[in-house]
Amino acid sequence: MNYPYVAEFRRALVEWFESEKRDLPWRHTKDPYKIWVSEVMLQQTRVDTVIPYYNRFMESFPTLELLAEAPQEYLLKHWEGLGYYSRARNLQAGVREVLENYGGIVPDNRHEISKLKGVGPYTAGAILSIAYNKPEHAVDGNVMRVLSRVLEIHEDIALPKTKKIFEAAVEELIDPEHTSSFNQGLMELGALICTPTSPKCLLCPVREYCKAFNGGEPEKLPVKSKKVKMKHLSYDVFVCEDTEGRILMEQRPEKGLLANMWQFPMIEHDEEATLTTQAIFEANYHVHVNKQQELMKFKHVFSHLTWQLNSYHLQSEPSQCGHWFTREQIEMLPMPVPMLKIWETLK
DNA sequence: CACGCGTGGTA
DNA sequence: TTACCAAGCGT
Numbered sequence: 001m002n003y004p005y006v007a008e009f010r011r012a013l014v015e016w017f018e019s020e021k022r023d024l025p026w027r028h029t030k031d032p033y034k035i036w037v038s039e040v041m042l043q044q045t046r047v048d049t050v051i052p053y054y055n056r057f058m059e060s061f062p063t064l065e066l067l068a069e070a071p072q073e074y075l076l077k078h079w080e081g082l083g084y085y086s087r088a089r090n091l092q093a094g095v096r097e098v099l100e101n102y103g104g105i106v107p108d109n110r111h112e113i114s115k116l117k118g119v120g121p122y123t124a125g126a127i128l129s130i131a132y133n134k135p136e137h138a139v140d141g142n143v144m145r146v147l148s149r150v151l152e153i154h155e156d157i158a159l160p161k162t163k164k165i166f167e168a169a170v171e172e173l174i175d176p177e178h179t180s181s182f183n184q185g186l187m188e189l190g191a192l193i194c195t196p197t198s199p200k201c202l203l204c205p206v207r208e209y210c211k212a213f214n215g216g217e218p219e220k221l222p223v224k225s226k227k228v229k230m231k232h233l234s235y236d237v238f239v240c241e242d243t244e245g246r247i248l249m250e251q252r253p254e255k256g257l258l259a260n261m262w263q264f265p266m267i268e269h270d271e272e273a274t275l276t277t278q279a280i281f282e283a284n285y286h287v288h289v290n291k292q293q294e295l296m297k298f299k300h301v302f303s304h305l306t307w308q309l310n311s312y313h314l315q316s317e318p319s320q321c322g323h324w325f326t327r328e329q330i331e332m333l334p335m336p337v338p339m340l341k342i343w344e345t346l347k
Numbered sequence: 348c349a350c351g352c353g354t355g356g357t358a
Numbered sequence: 359t360t361a362c363c364a365a366g367c368g369t
Contacts, residue, residue, distance in 0.1 A: 042365040049355070049364090083353025090367080120367045140365045160348065187365055196363075197358075228362090257352065302353055337354065 003151060003173070005209040010175040010182065016205035017185030020192075022047070025054050032106035032131035033064045033095070039126045040091050040118060044084065047191070053082050064104060068096045076260065076334035085259060085334075090118030108132045121167070129179040137170035138183045139163055142190025147173075148222035149194060149212035158226035194218075230306060235266040236276040237311040237339075239295065239346055240287060246324035248285060248316075249333065257302070262333040264311070264342060271308075281314070285322055291315040296345050300338040311342045 003009075021027065024047065026038035037057060041050045057078050061067040067075070072089065079088040094116035098106055106127065107113040114124045125138030144157045144166050151169060155162040175182040193200045201213050212218035240248040250265050252258050265285055267276045278289050295311040318324075325333070327347075335343065 039365070040367095044352090044364055044366060045354080046356075046364055081354075083355090084366090086352070086368080087366090118367065122366060126365075138365085141363090142365065184365090191365080259352090300354095302351095304351060304353095 006173060009150070009173065009206055009209045010178075012205045012209070013185040013189065014175055014178045014181045017181045017188055021184070021188055022192075025051060025058075030131050032108075032127055033067075034058065035127050035131045036094075036106060036119075036123070037061075037067075037091065039123045040087050041082065043087060043123070045082065049082070053078070064095045064098060064106075067092060068099050072260065073332075073334060077332065080334045081337055081340070085261060087118060089259075093117040094119060106131070108134065110134075110136055121163075126183065129174075129183045133179050135171075135174050135176045135179050137167045137174065138187075139166045139170060140187060142187040142194075143170065143183075145196065145222050146186050146190045146194045149199075149218045150206065150210045152211040152215060152221070154221070154223050156225050157222045158224050228304060230304065232271065232306050232308065233268060234271055234308040235268050235310070236281075237263075237295075237309050237342060238265045238267075238281055238285075238314050239311065239342065240265065240281075240285070240289070240314040240316050242287075242316050242318040242324065244318055246318070246326060247330060248287070248319075249323050249325055249330065251323070258336045260334075261336050261339075262330075263335060263339045266309075278314075285319075287319045287321070288317045289314050290317070295342060298338075298341065300341075307338060309338055309342075311345075313346065 026034060029035070038050070038054055041054055060078060061070060070092065072092070075088055075092055076085060079085055097116050098104060102112070108128065110124050110128060113119055113127060114121070122138055122140050125136040128134040128136040129138055144163070147153065147166055147169055148157065153165060155165055189204070193204050197219070199218050201207050201218060204210065204213070207213045210218070212221055248265055249262050252261050252263060254260050267281065267284065269276055278292055282289055291314065293313050295313050297310045300307045300309060330343065
């Protein structure tokens with residue numbers, strides 16, 4: 001790699017991290033299970049968002065055994081609002097693998113830990129370096145941004161193959177005596193100093209060893225291509241309440257978007273089209289509707305698509321078909337954010 | 348490899 | 359408002 005300041009870079013980064021690191025809940029433990037949970041929650045998710053979820057999760061599932069035994073609906077309720085719900089199912093599957101195949105001890109080597117569901121190259125390296133002090137790379141978006149600037153790497157970080165370049169770089173740079181602080185230091189630097197826009201170079205502990213800073217244009221890095229094409233879908237959503245106060249719910253399929261989450265019945269219609277007729281709803285869900293009133297209309301944006309939701313409150317006769325719940329029971333069901341919005345409005 | 352998979356914050 | 363993100367992984 002031909003980077004002349006390895007020793008100085010390590011020392012400056014580790015010392016900065018030790019003195020400036022944020023006080024975060026998962027930094028009070030070296031329990032590999034807890035580090036694992038924190039790393040999964042942090043995937044594509046902001047620190048401030050994760051903190052309350054992590055704390056609540058550890059109150060309910062302080063050990064790997066308790067998580068392994070949890071009913072999936074109870075687990076998903078703890079993940080409700082955090083997004084990427086397959087992370088929760090994969091985490092539980094991974095924990096069960098550890099109990100079955102490794103005697104309840106999280107593996108301390110990349111080969112075995114990488115076999116666990118939901119543990120990819122980044123998460124493996126993070127657990128190994130933070131919990132076990134192993135000199136393993138943990139390359140995420142922060143690390144690629146920081147090192148693209150420090151080393152002036154112009155490869156497109158949106159391309160999967162580019163990550164190999166950064167993993168190789170970390171393998172050379174990593175401080176073998178302080179693997180945890182080194183890896184976390186790179187990420188903390190990316191989060192606090194070496195930010196995507198307007199990096200705070202004058203506060204950076206490694207600016208003297210940064211090629212982009214010395215070259216003058218750290219904001220031009222990293223190079224990142226790739227645009228996302230959005231799909232738009234429109235639905236009518238029906239909060240159908242019978243004369244006994246029970247409300248009709250449905251569970252989403254076990255694969256795909258919002259898998260296994262609960263929702264009020266939804267019927268898709270093409271853009272700008274008329275609302276679903278009461279007759280169509282009655283036919284689809286086998287209920288007799290007495291009254292219908294508009295609830296709220298709003299847009300919900302996912303990473304790769306948007307929903308236009310028009311919601312209605314229906315009064316119906318009791319029915320034997322479908323899943324009907326009391327208001328108290330609905331509070332226990334894991335629901336995605338757009339359904340929670342409708343629910344909060346109705347209450 | 349490209350794409351599917353949530354949500355809330357920010358320029 | 360649109361765009362782009364923020365500690366990725368599975369398929």
